[in-house]
Amino acid sequence: MEPESEAKFFQTVLRCVADGVFTIDREWRITSFNKAAERITGVPARQAVGKKCSEVFHADICEDNCAIRETLTTKREVIDRAARILNSVGRAVPISVSAGVLPREGGETFGAVETFRDLSSMEQLRREIHSKYTIEDIIGKSEAFQKIFAILPDIAESESTVLLEGPSGSGKELLARAIHNLSPRRKQPYVVVNCGTLPANLVESELFGYMQGAFTDAKTNKPGRIALADGGTVFFDEIGDLPPETQVKLLRLLQEREFEPLGGVKPQKADVRVVAATNRKLADLVSRGVFRDDLYFRLAVVRLAIPPLAARREDIPYLVDHFIERFNAKRGKNIQGVTLAVMETLMRHDFPGNVRELENVIEYGFALCHNGLIDTCHLPEELRPAGRVTSRCHDATNMSPLQRAEADAVKAALTRNAGHLG
DSSP states (O other), X not given: OOHHHHHHHHHHHHHHOSSEEEEEETTSBEEEEOHHHHHHHOOOHHHHTTSBHHHHHOOTTTTTOOHHHHHHHXXXXXXXXXXXXXXXXXXXXXXXXXXXXXXXXXXXXXXXXXXXXXXXXXXXXXXHHHHHSEETTEEOOSHHHHHHXXXXXXXXXXXXXXXXXXXXXXXXXXXXXXXXXXXXXXXXXXXXXXXXXXXXXXHHHHHHOBOTTSSTTOOSOBOOHHHHTTTSEEEEETGGGSOHHHHXXXXXXXXXXXXXXBTOSSOEEOOOEEEEEESSOHHHHHHTTSSOHHHHHHHTTEEEEOOOGGGOGGGHHHHHHHHHHHHHHHHTOOEEEEOXXXXXXXXXXXXXXXXXXXXXXXXXXXXXXXXXXEOGGGSOGGGSOTTOOOSSOOTTTTOOHHHHHHHHHHHHHHHHTTTOOO
């Protein structure tokens, strides 16, 4: 192909590319600006060319996280860095930025190229998904969770006792908190009792409190957690571990709405709502004689079964997005998401630790990934796909063949034309 024809060919390609593309010289002045760049920024090429890129984009990464500065300094490509720019009317536009150097044949760098993708529609879709598939801090698109979401406000408004059944790490604690937060008791105390961690000899005093002189070290009166939750909600986590003698007193609390502190001589009224959770089937414990049947029926007025994460894999992408948003806010990072390879790995994993395990995986990835996308090399060792090279991250591995071909064509054209698009 003749040089003139080749230049026209690549000009046509760049006009059709949906991503914005621009180049700068060694003085940071824009030398080329394609049609997509005009559309995303609202700035015509004739106004952009000749100006410093910071004067055109006003990006939030210009000062301390500039992709072009990094690629010129390290001579390495920067892939998918999150940023926000201000367009010509002052509106913030979320973008994904990639950058690389433009070398001459002798190896000398004469400038850099940056491509950027408008993520506005993706961000809007994310907000819509968040509002549709989220209640409180609970995420779920699966049919099981959509059914729970549909009845949760009515359950919360009632005063009924609720029993949550599901494996450890599936989100029972979040659901209990949501019931309280959506209820008329939301402004009153929310007290958690972890029945599995309380020593058997201290369960009753922790729950119901004690009076001075009830035992040797009882120097003063001490209110229990039931009294501390007055007017609010008590959440009994892992209630299947409650000792038999305490089960009797909890039954009285549910039936009579009263309790007696240790050493007390008269009952005290309890204005509390009870929500309980277990990772075991209470009905099975009843049949084995280790849990009272009358207490079980008092607890299971409303029974919600939470399936394991492996049974609702369609929730995984939404949970991943939720955790990334949360960790970005906590860590001050700009991680955009995970690569296609990582998502495929997560969708295949059985997650014996359920949602809590998935959260830990994303937190691990945040510790290793500094910007862009979490790749397979950022996953815990046991989750990394066998046979995949993970000693170094390749942030562009999730590109489709068409995207890779476009990127290679742009880079080749810019190198041949001294960094100019036209």
